[in-house]
Amino acid sequence: MIYKVISKPEFRAFVDALVRxxxxxxxxxxxxDHNGEPIYQFMPVASADEIAFDYTVTTSSAKHxxxxxxxxxxxxxxxxxxxxxxxxxxxxxxxxxxxxxxxINAINILDEVMLKGPYPSPYYLARRKNTFIIGMDHLPLxxxxxxxxxxxxxxxxxxVFASDIGENYFLSINSSKAFNFLKEFETSDPTxxxxxxxxxxxxxxxxxxxxxxxxxxxxxxxxxxFDSPIWEKWGDKCLNCGTCAMVCPTCYCYNMEEHLxxxxxxxxxxKRLYSCNLIDFAEVTGGHNFxxxxxxxxxxxxxxxxxxxxxxxxxxxxxxxxxxxxxxLAGINxxxxxxxxxxxxxxCVTCVLPSPEKS
Amino acid sequence: MVTDHGYKCRITNxxxxxxxxxxxxxxxxxxxxxxxxxxxxxxxxxxxxPGYGEAPISISSATSNREFIxxxxxxxxxxxxxxxxxxQGAFIAVRGPFGTSFPMEAMQDSDVLLIAxxxxxxxxxxPLFWINDHRDHYRNVSFLYGAKEPSQMxxxxxxxxxxxxxxxxxxxxxxKPSDEWTGRTGMITSLFDDITIDPKNTWAIVCGPPVMxxxxxxxxxxLGIPMNRMFVSLERRMHCGMGKCCRCMVGSTFTCLxxxxxxxxxxxxxxxxx
Ligand SMILES: Cc1cc2nc3c(=O)[nH]c(=O)nc-3n(C[C@H](O)[C@H](O)[C@H](O)COP(=O)(O)OP(=O)(O)OC[C@H]3O[C@@H](n4cnc5c(N)ncnc54)[C@H](O)[C@@H]3O)c2cc1C
Ligand code: SF4
Ligand code: SF4
Ligand code: FES
Numbered sequence: 001m002i003y004k005v006i007s008k009p010e011f012r013a014f015v016d017a018l019v020r021x022x023x024x025x026x027x028x029x030x031x032x033d034h035n036g037e038p039i040y041q042f043m044p045v046a047s048a049d050e051i052a053f054d055y056t057v058t059t060s061s062a063k064h065x066x067x068x069x070x071x072x073x074x075x076x077x078x079x080x081x082x083x084x085x086x087x088x089x090x091x092x093x094x095x096x097x098x099x100x101x102x103x104i105n106a107i108n109i110l111d112e113v114m115l116k117g118p119y120p121s122p123y124y125l126a127r128r129k130n131t132f133i134i135g136m137d138h139l140p141l142x143x144x145x146x147x148x149x150x151x152x153x154x155x156x157x158x159x160v161f162a163s164d165i166g167e168n169y170f171l172s173i174n175s176s177k178a179f180n181f182l183k184e185f186e187t188s189d190p191t192x193x194x195x196x197x198x199x200x201x202x203x204x205x206x207x208x209x210x211x212x213x214x215x216x217x218x219x220x221x222x223x224x225x226f227d228s229p230i231w232e233k234w235g236d237k238c239l240n241c242g243t244c245a246m247v248c249p250t251c252y253c254y255n256m257e258e259h260l261x262x263x264x265x266x267x268x269x270x271k272r273l274y275s276c277n278l279i280d281f282a283e284v285t286g287g288h289n290f291x292x293x294x295x296x297x298x299x300x301x302x303x304x305x306x307x308x309x310x311x312x313x314x315x316x317x318x319x320x321x322x323x324x325x326x327x328x329l330a331g332i333n334x335x336x337x338x339x340x341x342x343x344x345x346x347x348c349v350t351c352v353l354p355s356p357e358k359s
Numbered sequence: 360m361v362t363d364h365g366y367k368c369r370i371t372n373x374x375x376x377x378x379x380x381x382x383x384x385x386x387x388x389x390x391x392x393x394x395x396x397x398x399x400x401x402x403x404x405x406x407x408x409p410g411y412g413e414a415p416i417s418i419s420s421a422t423s424n425r426e427f428i429x430x431x432x433x434x435x436x437x438x439x440x441x442x443x444x445x446x447q448g449a450f451i452a453v454r455g456p457f458g459t460s461f462p463m464e465a466m467q468d469s470d471v472l473l474i475a476x477x478x479x480x481x482x483x484x485x486p487l488f489w490i491n492d493h494r495d496h497y498r499n500v501s502f503l504y505g506a507k508e509p510s511q512m513x514x515x516x517x518x519x520x521x522x523x524x525x526x527x528x529x530x531x532x533x534x535k536p537s538d539e540w541t542g543r544t545g546m547i548t549s550l551f552d553d554i555t556i557d558p559k560n561t562w563a564i565v566c567g568p569p570v571m572x573x574x575x576x577x578x579x580x581x582l583g584i585p586m587n588r589m590f591v592s593l594e595r596r597m598h599c600g601m602g603k604c605c606r607c608m609v610g611s612t613f614t615c616l617x618x619x620x621x622x623x624x625x626x627x628x629x630x631x632x633x
Contacts, residue, residue, distance in 0.1 A: 081449070083409045085365070087363050117616070118616065119602060253606070254605075255606075256412060256413065256604070258412040271604075283596060285436045286435060290596075291631070304605070
């Protein structure tokens with residue numbers, strides 16, 4: 001990693017040059033919500049002027065730029081009672097601008113899922129290695145809990161990361177591509193004062209988190225609370241809409257669909273992002289559903305995020321962005337569900353006899 | 360094989376087995392790919408019917424058969440129904456093999472108990488053939504097979520061969536007998552009355568509908584067979600076979616990667632497993 005300092009106008013010029021020359025996506029205000037608050041999304045951008053540099057958080061994550069909601073995996077063409085299959089892994093280069101640390105951490109998690117294990121995904125790899133990521137830090141919204149998940153900072157998964165230190169940005173440069181490109185712009189080596197400002201900035205961010213979700217020991221709690229009535233309580237509210245998974249930066253489960261062209265001469269095989277909250281997620285042929293109730297499915301999503309992955313990869317998969325909580329029409333969010341679960345278990349402590357006094 | 364390219368296969372033979380099941384014999388078209396293709400008993404393939412989609416299917420043939428792959432398939436839904444329309448000579452594809460397998464080597468010099476219910480015989484044929492190929496390495500081999508009705512009993516044409524050539528002690532039972540049925544009637548667990556087991560020296564493989572696992576494995580546990588020497592094959596919805604789509608997940612376990620073959624101890628400790 002190489003550290004540099006760049007003035008805000010110069011950084012803007014750098015971003016402008018980059019997005020003008022490449023297919024780029026960055027945060028843009030797309031609407032306002034019922035309270036008049038802006039709604040941001042990662043959208044195509046062609047110049048720095050289109051980017052909302054001071055955005056808070058996007059409603060949907062940047063996941064779908066690496067993992068589209070719909071993706072053609074292969075094509076078949078039929079002829080003379082035979083067929084040919086065509087598989088393409090290429091992806092054009094893109095620039096992703098303005099990702100927050102938790103969003104970059106989410107991509108790092110997707111990297112683990114998609115690129116490790118016995119069957120790395122060549123589709124994801126093609127996109128990932130052609131993606132140039134510029135990260136930026138920010139102050140959290142009141143309901144962000146990335147700090148609880150220890151995902152409020154990041155030291156990898158980006159090409160450049162910009163921290164706001166007042167007049168300037170403190171740049172962490174993590175790739176030779178970024179380093180070479182930045183050579184054309186005016187940067188300087190950080191001074192002692194810049195380092196101090198960065199530390200202050202980090203402190204401020206860390207202290208600005210208003211929401212805390214206690215996740216220590218959660219994998220075991222989830223196991224102990226497998227049959228808890230809490231799942232039914234929250235499950236009864238759940239609409240099985242799958243919105244939480246669509247906006248989540250780390251949800252990656254999918255469905256496969258095959259589309260036969262009307263001329264019957266070709267078909268395409270598509271992967272579609274899916275959600276474990278959808279009713280047929282675990283339904284097998286013959287109609288048996290391994291997770292028949294809303295609560296079973298909601299529980300499973302929490303299991304996958306806070307337990308399953310922890311067991312498999314020694315980390316929890318949720319980054320604490322609370323996009324799912326904000327988007328859920330039924331008002332279900334991780335903080336309330338997890339707190340409920342802990343209360344249910346920890347309240348037992350009150351009925352345990354106090355430890356015997358020392359005589 | 361890590362890609363979405365399957366091995367292109369030609370359907371070389373189709374054997375009707377019952378009203379809803381057929382045995383499909385497939386031959387990998389490319390001789391080079393055919394020479395490279397190997398698998399272990401218990402593994403499965405993603406069967407690919409272009410234009411329709413994929414479905415996970417256990418390999419039902421002998422590992423020693425390098426010329427053909429056999430799949431015993433029930434007409435159940437979208438993909439399998441399309442396959443049932445296919446004629447001999449048609450081209451389909453398979454991806455794989457995927458998943459874990461039965462520890463055939465570890466079972467050597469012991470008694471082996473194979474227990475199948477209904478279509479559960481499909482994945483059991485591979486270990487059966489394996490034992491046949493290495494018969495000297497195994498002691499008493501018993502095969503308990505139960506079906507709902509006599510007409511649903513699959514591979515009856517191979518029973519004599521298994522008994523006489525492979526020296527397998529075969530016991531069958533049906534729930535609903537027909538007029539011609541002269542054999543045993545009842546649940547598969549009644550067949551335990553017909554055999555003697557040396558629990559210290561027995562390994563078991565159990566395949567069938569989930570309800571069967573509970574009854575059979577509890578019974579085997581009572582007989583004293585250790586849970587880590589009983590193997591089951593779990594069924595889940597699968598869309599990738601590669602640990603990516605998460606459709607087959609049970610807790611933190613992928614049925615496609617960590618299974619489908621599990622020892623009963625692992626299954627006992629998995630919530631939602633059966
Ligand atoms: C490891 C394993 C081995 C199997 N071995 C055999 C076998 O040897 N013979 C046999 O007849 N059947 C077997 N099955 C069941 C078989 O996979 C389903 O019957 C099959 O998926 C039905 O596909 P379909 O498209 O016809 O049904 P649809 O109901 O139309 O299924 C649509 C899709 O859902 C998925 N799916 C649905 N049900 C299941 C299911 N029960 N298991 C896994 N995926 C499912 C598949 O991806 C399928 O393409 C096996 C299942 C597993 C998991
Ligand atoms: S938790 Fe909320 S967003 Fe997710 S499926 Fe249920 S209702 Fe939809
Ligand atoms: S589960 Fe919710 S809070 Fe966690 S990463 Fe996904 S959207 Fe963000
Ligand atoms: S079948 Fe996709 S994860 Fe197992």
